[in-house]
Amino acid sequence: xxxxxxxxxxLWFYLPLGAFIVALLFPFYWMVVTTVRPDGELYRPWNxxxxxxxxxxxxxxxxIRDLLQETLFNTWMLNTMFIALVSTLISLLxxxxxxxxxxxxxxxxxxxxxxxxxxxxxxxxxxxxIPLAEIxxxxxxxxxxxxxxxTYPTFLIPFCTxxxxxxxxxxxxxxEECARIDGAARWQAMLxxxxxxxxxxxxxxxxxxxxxxWNEFIYALVFLSSPEQKTVAVGVTSELIRxxxxxxxxxxxxxxxxxxxxxxxxxxxxxxxxxxxxxSVKG
Amino acid sequence: xxxxxxRDLNKKFDGTHAVKDVNLEIRDREFVVLVGPSGCGKxxxxxxxxxxxxISSGDISIDGKVVNNLAPMDRDIAMVFQNYxxxxxxxxxxxxxxxxxxxxxxxxxxxxRVTHAADVLGIxxxxxxxxxxxxxxxxxRVALGRAIVRNPRVFLFDEPLSNLDAAxxxxxxxxxKRLHERxxxxxxxVTHDQVEAMTLGDRVVVMKDGTVQQVGAPLELYDRPxxxxxAGFIGSPAMNFIGATLAEANGSLWAEAQGLRVRVPxxxxxxxxxxxxxxxxxxxxxxxxxxxxxxxSDYAFDATIDVVxxxxxxxxxxxxxxxxxxxxxxxxxxxxxxxxxxRLAFDPARVHFxxxxxxxxx
Numbered sequence: 001x002x003x004x005x006x007x008x009x010x011l012w013f014y015l016p017l018g019a020f021i022v023a024l025l026f027p028f029y030w031m032v033v034t035t036v037r038p039d040g041e042l043y044r045p046w047n048x049x050x051x052x053x054x055x056x057x058x059x060x061x062x063x064i065r066d067l068l069q070e071t072l073f074n075t076w077m078l079n080t081m082f083i084a085l086v087s088t089l090i091s092l093l094x095x096x097x098x099x100x101x102x103x104x105x106x107x108x109x110x111x112x113x114x115x116x117x118x119x120x121x122x123x124x125x126x127x128x129x130i131p132l133a134e135i136x137x138x139x140x141x142x143x144x145x146x147x148x149x150x151t152y153p154t155f156l157i158p159f160c161t162x163x164x165x166x167x168x169x170x171x172x173x174x175x176e177e178c179a180r181i182d183g184a185a186r187w188q189a190m191l192x193x194x195x196x197x198x199x200x201x202x203x204x205x206x207x208x209x210x211x212x213x214w215n216e217f218i219y220a221l222v223f224l225s226s227p228e229q230k231t232v233a234v235g236v237t238s239e240l241i242r243x244x245x246x247x248x249x250x251x252x253x254x255x256x257x258x259x260x261x262x263x264x265x266x267x268x269x270x271x272x273x274x275x276x277x278x279x280s281v282k283g
Numbered sequence: 284x285x286x287x288x289x290r291d292l293n294k295k296f297d298g299t300h301a302v303k304d305v306n307l308e309i310r311d312r313e314f315v316v317l318v319g320p321s322g323c324g325k326x327x328x329x330x331x332x333x334x335x336x337x338i339s340s341g342d343i344s345i346d347g348k349v350v351n352n353l354a355p356m357d358r359d360i361a362m363v364f365q366n367y368x369x370x371x372x373x374x375x376x377x378x379x380x381x382x383x384x385x386x387x388x389x390x391x392x393x394x395x396r397v398t399h400a401a402d403v404l405g406i407x408x409x410x411x412x413x414x415x416x417x418x419x420x421x422x423x424r425v426a427l428g429r430a431i432v433r434n435p436r437v438f439l440f441d442e443p444l445s446n447l448d449a450a451x452x453x454x455x456x457x458x459x460k461r462l463h464e465r466x467x468x469x470x471x472x473v474t475h476d477q478v479e480a481m482t483l484g485d486r487v488v489v490m491k492d493g494t495v496q497q498v499g500a501p502l503e504l505y506d507r508p509x510x511x512x513x514a515g516f517i518g519s520p521a522m523n524f525i526g527a528t529l530a531e532a533n534g535s536l537w538a539e540a541q542g543l544r545v546r547v548p549x550x551x552x553x554x555x556x557x558x559x560x561x562x563x564x565x566x567x568x569x570x571x572x573x574x575x576x577x578x579x580s581d582y583a584f585d586a587t588i589d590v591v592x593x594x595x596x597x598x599x600x601x602x603x604x605x606x607x608x609x610x611x612x613x614x615x616x617x618x619x620x621x622x623x624x625x626r627l628a629f630d631p632a633r634v635h636f637x638x639x640x641x642x643x644x645x
Contacts (some may be wrong), residue, residue: 013338175370177355177364182433183386188385
């Protein structure tokens with residue numbers, strides 16, 4: 001394609017792109033630098049002759065060691081992993097089935113039901129945690145992983161349902177009709193034809209749900225209290241900030257290590273994920 | 284092998300009456316084509332036979348047994364869809380084997396049938412490929428293969444050729460016809476293309492607005508259309524229609540319009556005499572027209588040439604008779620030019636008359 005003068009492309013494409021990338025990646029860079037910076041440098045005032053906020057000449061793993069040995073970080077990681085996986089599985093199972101039903105079964109209230117499910121997704125968590133807290137207290141599951149495993153689906157299921165509904169609608173109806181003529185019952189057509197084709201959609205719904213539960217903060221903060229039950233997001237921020245004392249090095253190490261699993265999940269499935277979002281089914 | 288019978292079949296969607304009182308008897312091993320413009324109810328009719336669409340009223344029976352409430356899987360039919368509907372995540376082999384696996388066939392039998400069908404259709408080398416790696420024509424064959432492996436009682440085709448390019452469509456049309464002669468299975472075929480309907484069908488059902496207009500062998504529809512719609516739909520270029528008035532003069536009947544005065548052939552005069560003095564529509568097929576000679580005086584008219592379309596094998600003359608446009612299909616050896624006056628004659632045995640209001644053939 002002919003784009004005109006080269007400077008125009010630089011001005012309108014590379015420059016904004018560069019600025020965007022810097023803005024996106026700088027927090028991660030800051031996390032890395034702070035993690036490996038020794039305490040002596042961290043608390044150096046800005047007018048010190050050796051003040052260098054963007055790099056360090058004496059990298060150290062001290063903060064990471066502190067984090068892993070002095071805190072319950074490993075437990076938090078395991079807690080988060082368990083909670084995120086189970087709530088993702090529950091939400092996927094419900095979301096896929098509900099999405100299929102809303103997309104394919106022409107029952108009377110399908111449209112209204114679909115909208116209603118979406119509306120529940122719009123209720124802000126900052127309001128919803130108040131009634132949920134009461135329910136959790138009544139069922140005596142406060143301060144256990146189940147408090148989160150059972151509440152995360154309240155926003156994950158609507159989300160998965162909508163994503164899957166869109167995906168199922170993009171799959172030609174004829175595939176299913178053909179399968180049914182070929183001798184498959186509806187559940188068989190669903191299982192052998194529609195679900196395998198929808199794998200990219202299911203994967204992206206799963207990735208999204210996993211990320212959302214991994215990063216969730218409010219419910220985790222409210223429903224869990226003892227340190228050994230906490231998730232990474234809550235544990236790091238509550239145990240490494242004591243009053244007005246910020247353990248910056250360990251705090252950043254926790255944030256860095258805490259974001260690794262999500263990064264791995266994304267990079268693993270990135271192709272399926274893109275296909276799932278763009279919803280392409282080729283015959 | 285089966286007879287299919289549709290009795291007073293109706294389909295109503297919210298607010299629209301898509302199929303109205305369709306009655307049709309399809310004989311064993313017959314190839315019946317449903318043809319009509321889009322929205323005429325042909326696909327809905329087919330889908331009701333398949334069991335994909337509920338029947339509002341009426342009956343569908345296969346081999347004398349009413350199948351109205353039978354699920355698609357229990358009707359023992361196979362269907363080829365317009366977009367082929369191949370399962371994208373399966374190989375060609377698995378696509379063809381799926382129906383047999385669902386029906387719990389033994390593995391060697393599945394293998395035998397798939398291999399045989401692949402042989403018949405010439406897709407042996409493609410068995411391990413996936414649908415996305417195939418061309419349009421190859422996908423079409425796989426879709427056919429998936430239908431024939433099951434030896435169903437009835438084949439249903441829903442515009443199977445309309446996604447192919449013109450050359451391939453002609454080729455697949457011939458292959459379909461050959462395949463049907465070889466398999467001898469009852470088939471119902473839906474298309475909007477009258478050429479496909481004429482070449483493939485043992486009998487053709489012309490539909491419009493949910494009702495059957497005429498059922499008959501291809502040439503019967505062509506030679507004796509039941510109404511103006513069928514006459515205009517079958518044949519290409521389409522039949523010419525000229526509004527005229529019938530008048531009695533010198534002991535014979537004449538059709539008169541602006542710039543036109545032709546005699547009603549004696550064999551038709553008897554039936555038309557009742558309509559004397561009334562408006563009728565004269566139907567002339569382009570291929571029945573030719574430049575007139577002196578002997579044609581009663582069955583000829585003057586026209587002005589608008590456009591000359593030389594097609595090599597024939598010439599299409601777009602002419603005006605009075606203010607009606609008329610197309611004539613004439614010998615390629617003749618020379619014409621635009622604006623020229625020409626006198627055209629028609630074959631009196633092949634002129635059609637339609638009632639101006641009911642549009643039924645007279």
